[in-house]
Amino acid sequence: MLKRWYEKSLKPDYRFKDLLTIDWAEFKAKGIKLVFLDIDNTLAEHGSRQADDYAREAVSLIESFDLPICILSNALSDRITDYAKSLDVPYMAQANKPGTKKILQKIAELNLRPEQTLMVGDQIFTDIWAGKRAGCVTIMVEQRFANEAIQIRFKRKLERFLFKRYENR
Numbered sequence: 032m033l034k035r036w037y038e039k040s041l042k043p044d045y046r047f048k049d050l051l052t053i054d055w056a057e058f059k060a061k062g063i064k065l066v067f068l069d070i071d072n073t074l075a076e077h078g079s080r081q082a083d084d085y086a087r088e089a090v091s092l093i094e095s096f097d098l099p100i101c102i103l104s105n106a107l108s109d110r111i112t113d114y115a116k117s118l119d120v121p122y123m124a125q126a127n128k129p130g131t132k133k134i135l136q137k138i139a140e141l142n143l144r145p146e147q148t149l150m151v152g153d154q155i156f157t158d159i160w161a162g163k164r165a166g167c168v169t170i171m172v173e174q175r176f177a178n179e180a181i182q183i184r185f186k187r188k189l190e191r192f193l194f195k196r197y198e199n200r
């Protein structure tokens with residue numbers, strides 16, 4: 032039962048090392064029209080207000096395939112506003128992932144279907160779960176930085192347990 036729940040709700044459709052190794056051309060060819068991007072530990076160091084070189088490179092790579100980006104973070108609005116402005120991309124703060132309200136709102140606003148959107152993040156219990164619930168295609172990337180808060184470290188342990196148990200790789 033736990034296995035079924037994992038596969039239906041939590042198992043990322045794809046896993047990549049980082050944003051630079053994702054095959055964006057393939058997703059573009061598959062009909063993806065919007066990329067939801069998590070910030071902390073996906074694009075940026077936890078808590079940062081300004082994009083670094085990696086984030087700039089990732090955003091210009093994605094945009095080079097003509098894929099629009101929407102930054103989606105659970106963090107508070109003023110930091111996310113600063114961060115998104117430093118990259119000049121649209122954003123939604125306080126997204127409340129794994130809640131899907133803001134994701135579905137954005138998808139409806141752009142007249143898309145959920146399966147035409149990608150959700151990219153480093154955490155199963157926020158990014159991937161939200162994406163799966165909303166019906167997006169989900170990509171999990173490895174966390175950029177290891178120095179994380181204790182509650183995130185606990186979730187990592189649970190993630191590793193699920194991966195080890197249910198994936199043959």
Ligand SMILES: [Mg+2]
Pocket residue numbers: 069070071072073152153154
């Ligand atoms: Mg994150």
